[in-house]
Structure formats: C-alpha cells, structure tokens
Amino acid sequence: MADKKTLLRVAEILIDELKLEDVTPETFDPEVDLIDELGIDSMDLTTVVLVLQDEYGITIDEDDYPKLKNVKLIADYIEQKLKEK
Amino acid sequence: MNVKHAKKETADTGKGGMKFSDIIADPVVRERWEKVRRWFFLRESTYDMTNRCNIRCDGCYYYEGEKQFARENNNPDDWRALMESEKKRGITYVVLAGAEPSLVPELCQACYDVIPLGSIASNGFKRIPESVGYKIHISVWGNDESSLRIRNAKNLLAKQIENYRNDPRAVWVYTFTRENIGEIYEVMEMLSKNGCRATFNMFSAPVGYTGTLRHDGETLARTRKTMMDILAKYPDNVLYSPYNVVAHTHRLGLHDLYACSYPRMNPSTDIGLGRSFRQYHADLSWDRSISCCVPDTDCVDCRHYASGSAVVTARLYRHATDPTAFKAWLDYVDTYLAVWVMGYEKGKNLLDQMTPLPGHEL
Numbered sequence: 034m035a036d037k038k039t040l041l042r043v044a045e046i047l048i049d050e051l052k053l054e055d056v057t058p059e060t061f062d063p064e065v066d067l068i069d070e071l072g073i074d075s076m077d078l079t080t081v082v083l084v085l086q087d088e089y090g091i092t093i094d095e096d097d098y099p100k101l102k103n104v105k106l107i108a109d110y111i112e113q114k115l116k117e118k
Numbered sequence: 119m120n121v122k123h124a125k126k127e128t129a130d131t132g133k134g135g136m137k138f139s140d141i142i143a144d145p146v147v148r149e150r151w152e153k154v155r156r157w158f159f160l161r162e163s164t165y166d167m168t169n170r171c172n173i174r175c176d177g178c179y180y181y182e183g184e185k186q187f188a189r190e191n192n193n194p195d196d197w198r199a200l201m202e203s204e205k206k207r208g209i210t211y212v213v214l215a216g217a218e219p220s221l222v223p224e225l226c227q228a229c230y231d232v233i234p235l236g237s238i239a240s241n242g243f244k245r246i247p248e249s250v251g252y253k254i255h256i257s258v259w260g261n262d263e264s265s266l267r268i269r270n271a272k273n274l275l276a277k278q279i280e281n282y283r284n285d286p287r288a289v290w291v292y293t294f295t296r297e298n299i300g301e302i303y304e305v306m307e308m309l310s311k312n313g314c315r316a317t318f319n320m321f322s323a324p325v326g327y328t329g330t331l332r333h334d335g336e337t338l339a340r341t342r343k344t345m346m347d348i349l350a351k352y353p354d355n356v357l358y359s360p361y362n363v364v365a366h367t368h369r370l371g372l373h374d375l376y377a378c379s380y381p382r383m384n385p386s387t388d389i390g391l392g393r394s395f396r397q398y399h400a401d402l403s404w405d406r407s408i409s410c411c412v413p414d415t416d417c418v419d420c421r422h423y424a425s426g427s428a429v430v431t432a433r434l435y436r437h438a439t440d441p442t443a444f445k446a447w448l449d450y451v452d453t454y455l456a457v458w459v460m461g462y463e464k465g466k467n468l469l470d471q472m473t474p475l476p477g478h479e480l
Contacts, residue, residue, distance in 0.1 A: 068389055072208055075379075075390030076158040079434045083138040095435055099388035 035108030043108050046088065050081050063104040089115060135439030147445060150465060154451045157459065160235070162391075162428065163204060164213040164411055165398045167225050168192075171217035172243055175259065175269040176331065180216035182324040182414035188399035194228040200402055201232035208394060211458075212236035213411065213424070214252070216400075220244040226252070237458050239291075242278035243271070246287075253460055254287045258316075260298030261305055268295075268331075275305060279312050289357065289457055290316040291423065294341045295331035306348055310355040317357040317457045318345055320366050320421035324414050332419065335369060342367035346472070357456045357464055359449035360472045364480065365430055366421045373417045375475055376429045376436075380410035383417055391428060427454040436476050446473045 044061035047053065051073065067073040078101065082093045085107070091114040093101075101107045142148045168190055171180070180186060191197070204212070212233050219226055219238045223246055226238060230250045238246060242256035256278050259265060265274040282288035290309055292302055309316050320341070323332045333341070345363045349356050368375055373383055384392040397409040408414075411424040430450050437447035445468040456464035474480040 068393075073389075074158065074161060074394070075432060076155075076434060078389060079438075080155065080158070082435065083438050087137045087139045099386070 035105065035112050039108040039112060040104060042088070043085070043104050043111070046084050047081060047104065050084055051077055061104060063108070065104070066102055067104075068102065085111065091115065091118070136441070138438050141438065141441050141444050144441065146468065147441065147448065150448045150452060150468060153465070154448060154455060157455055157462070160211045160459075161208050161394050162211040162213060163209050163394070163396045163398070164215055165229070166216040166400045167214050167219040168222045169217055169400050170221050171241070172221065173218075173241055173269050173271045173274075176329050178217075179322075179324050179412050179414050182326070183408070185216070185399045185408075185413060188401040188403065190400045191402050192222065192225065194224050196402065197225045197228040198232055200398070201229050205233055209233065210235060212252075213239070215239040218244075220246050223247055223250065226250045235459065241269075241271070241274070242281055243274070245281040248285075248287075251460060252287065253289060253458055254282065254285070255289055255291045255457075256282060257319075258290050258292045258305055259295065260301040264298050264301060275308060279308070279314060283312050283314065287460065288314065290314055291319050292316055293319040293321055294333075294344075295321040296333050296337045297331060299337060299340050299344050302344060302348055306352055306355070310352050313355075315355050315357055316352075317423060317453070318362070318366070319423040322371075322412065322415045322422045322425075323419045325416045327416065333421075338367045338369060342472075357453055359446075359453050359467045360469055361446035361450050362426070362453055364446075364472045364475065365426055365450065366423070368421075368475070368478070370478070371418055371420050372422070372425050372429050373420060375478065376433050378410070378417065378420070378425065378429050379432050380425070380428070381406045382408055382410040382413070390432060423457075426450075427458060430454075439476060442469070442473050443476050445469050 040063050041058040044058040048056060065071060078098055086093055089111050091111065100110060142151050166185060169186055212229055213236060214226055214229060218241060220240045226246060227250050230252060234251065237253035237255055239255045240246065246254060258275060259268055262273055262275055265271045292305060321331045321333060342363055349358055372378060378384060379391040381392055381395055386392045395409060396404045397413055398404045412422045415422060431454055434447065437443045449467045449469055452464055455462045472480060
C-alpha cells in the first residue's frame with residue numbers, strides 16, 4: 034500500500050494537470066477509475082505521466098499505462114519504481 | 119515494424135531525455151503547449167453517410183471492401199439517436215465521410231445538431247448548407263485536367279472555389295499522387311488568389327490497388343521537396359509544417375513509424391483510440407476489426423492525413439524528450455487542430471526546417 038504522501042501528491046498532480054473541479058487531494062477517491070469514471074484519455078494520461086516522471090525521477094513505460102487505472106495503483110507503481118532505482 | 123517493437127522504441131527514446139518541465143519552461147513552447155492541450159478532450163469516430171457519390175475516382179478507398187454494400191439509413195431520427203448514444207459514450211468529434219456526405223445534408227445536419235464538433239470529407243461539387251458548422255475538407259487530386267482523367271469531373275477546382283470561397287469551414291486537401299506532384303503549383307496559385315486555405319494529403323493505396331497512383335521512393339522524395347517549397351511560398355494559405363512533411367513523405371508509412379493506434383491495427387482496448395474509436399457504415403453498423411479512419415487502405419502504404427492527425431498526435435510521449443522533437447510535435451498538432459476544428463487558428467510554425475522523427479533518420 035502506497036504512502037499517504039504519495040497518494041496525495043499523485044491526486045494533486047491529476048487535479049492540476051486535468052483541471053478537475055470540486056475535488057481536493059484529500060477528497061479524491063484513490064480507487065476511482067480514471068478512464069471509466071473520470072473519462073481520462075491517452076493524451077491526458079501521457080501528460081500526467083510526463084509530470085510524474087519529472088517529479089519522481091522515474092521512467093514510466095508506455096506499455097505500463099493500462100496499469101495506471103487509479104490514484105492508488107499509480108502511487109503503488111511509483112513506489113515500486115523508486116525501490117527499483 | 120510491429121506494434122510491440124514500436125512501443126518499445128518509444129519507451130527507450132523516453133529514457134535519458136530532458137525533463138518535460140524544462141522543455142516547456144521556454145515561454146514560446148509553453149504557450150503553444152497550453153494552446154493545443156485544451157483540445158485533448160476530442161474523441162473521434164467516423165461515419166459513412168451514404169453509398170452514393172456524384173463522381174468516381176481512381177483509388178477511392180470507399181469503393182473497396184464490403185462497406186460500400188451496406189444498406190443506407192436515410193432517416194435523420196436514426197442518425198440523431200446514434201449521435202446521442204455516441205455522445206453518451208464520450209465521443210466529442212465526428213468525421214462524416216464516405217461516400218459523399220453533401221448528398222445527404224439532412225443527415226449531416228442531424229449529426230451537427232447533437233455533436234457540434236466535426237468535419238466532413240467532400241468533393242466540393244455540391245455546397246453543404248452553412249447551418250452545418252463542421253469543417254469541410256474539399257478533396258483536390260491535381261489540376262482540372264487530372265481531375266477530369268482520374269475523377270471524371272470537369273472544372274472541379276473552379277466549381278469548388280465557387281461553392282466555398284470565403285467560407286471559414288473550408289480547407290482544400292491536396293492529395294499528392296505519383297502523377298500530380300508538380301500540379302500543386304498551378305492549383306495553389308489558384309487557391310491563394312481566391313483566399314482559400316489548403317493542407318496536404320498523400321495518396322495511400324487501398325488493399326489490392328494495382329493502379330498508377332501509388333508512391334515510390336523517388337516520388338516520395340520529390341513530394342517532400344515540393345511540399346517544403348509550397349509551404350515557403352504560401353505560408354498564409356497552407357496549413358502544414360515541416361514535421362508534417364517529414365512524417366508523411368518518409369520511406370516508411372505511418373504505422374511503421376508511429377504504430378497506428380486505430381482498432382484495425384491495435385488490439386488493445388485499454389485506453390485511447392483502441393478503446394473509443396468506431397467507424398460506422400451507412401447502415402449504422404460497425405465492426406471493430408476493420409475500424410480505422412481510412413478503411414481498406416493498405417496499412418503499409420498509409421500516409422493519409424487523417425490517420426497522421428490521430429497517430430502522430432497520440433505519440434506525445436515519444437516527442438517529449440528534447441526541445442526540437444517537442445516543437446516538431448507541437449507544430450504537427452497545431453496544424454491538425456487548424457485543419458480539423460472550426461475556429462482554431464494555426465500559429466506560426468515553431469520550426470522552419472525538417473527534423474527527423476525520434477529514433478529515425480530524416
């Protein structure tokens with residue numbers, strides 16, 4: 034399970050980059066499906082990925098995009114990548 | 119190259135590149151990035167409106183394969199209902215294409231009333247009412263002599279200009295074939311004198327095509343040089359960029375260069391076009407296995423402008439590795455939006471020279 038700080042930061046990046054309204058990092062449901070429920074598409078996701086790569090100094094392979102379905106899974110993915118560094 | 123290899127190459131080019139935040143720190147780049155990213159909400163699908171056309175062209179993709187035999191649905195209420203259901207599943211942009219949408223203006227109107235962003239591919243012979251506020255892509259396949267020979271259409275360019283001069287919806291799409299490369303000079307002179315705007319397409323052979331229009335290495339190189347020349351000569355009338363030139367005149371087709379993301383070549387339904395794109399026939403049916411923007415085109419030979427608009431744009435990640443590659447991508451996306459979206463105005467190209475695709479030679 035990812036650290037709360039990572040969860041909040043991922044949520045914050047999503048809110049900022051996708052200009053989501055009526056939600057804060059604290060109220061962002063970490064298990065809401067970004068594609069099915071928020072309607073995020075590949076261009077949005079790529080934008081978020083580019084910001085996450087900068088923020089955490091990791092590389093996110095395009096093949097891994099389908100794994101990044103919600104905030105929790107993204108945070109888990111980031112922490113796993115940081116461990117592998 | 120297959121899809122898997124292309125994706126791997128994309129990932130590798132992403133490693134060790136500049137930070138994205140550094141690339142967009144340049145105010146000019148950031149401004150263009152913010153301009154184009156506002157349109158990332160566009161989700162397209164395409165629709166054959168009718169089986170009929172008022173001309174018949176050599177190499178027309180519509181009259182290949184089974185789709186031409188679909189029974190027409192001419193009921194505007196059915197089209198309106200389809201658009202409502204498309205809207206519900208997230209489609210925000212429609213492309214009305216085969217065979218000739220201007221022959222069914224009431225169906226175009228039904229689509230526009232529900233989904234107001236889109237474009238229509240037309241030969242321009244018959245004017246589409248102004249109440250249909252989509253972009254209109256008017257096809258040009260050489261000068262009037264060539265049009266008469268290939269399309270059996272007399273005085274086509276003059277008729278197109280008469281119908282669409284000063285119409286902000288209109289973009290002339292000049293398709294370069296192996297036989298009409300030099301004719302662009304004459305056509306562009308006429309278009310520019312009438313204040314018309316044009317973009318470029320490349321003839322992309324349908325599956326099994328045996329005619330004379332298919333490009334080879336020599337004509338690709340000549341087309342590249344001609345496009346750059348015309349772009350320099352008519353900067354106010356041509357919607358294109360040097361990176362468009364590179365992407366569409368490369369010896370490899372778009373699929374080999376960028377890994378086509380349309381369902382026909384992309385088995386993944388996780389996200390993006392593979393998930394949302396559909397290509398409807400005139401009877402409102404669709405089949406994922408053959409869905410792409412130019413069905414029945416030979417994918418190896420595909421350099422089609424519609425395909426590139428989606429496929430190159432989708433490869434943001436691959437281009438976000440250094441400032442030059444990213445500027446090239448921004449020029450491409452800025453061009454695509456100006457060609458396809460009503461009210462979007464193209465900016466000055468950030469690069470005035472050709473630059474190679476990441477991971478490829480020029």
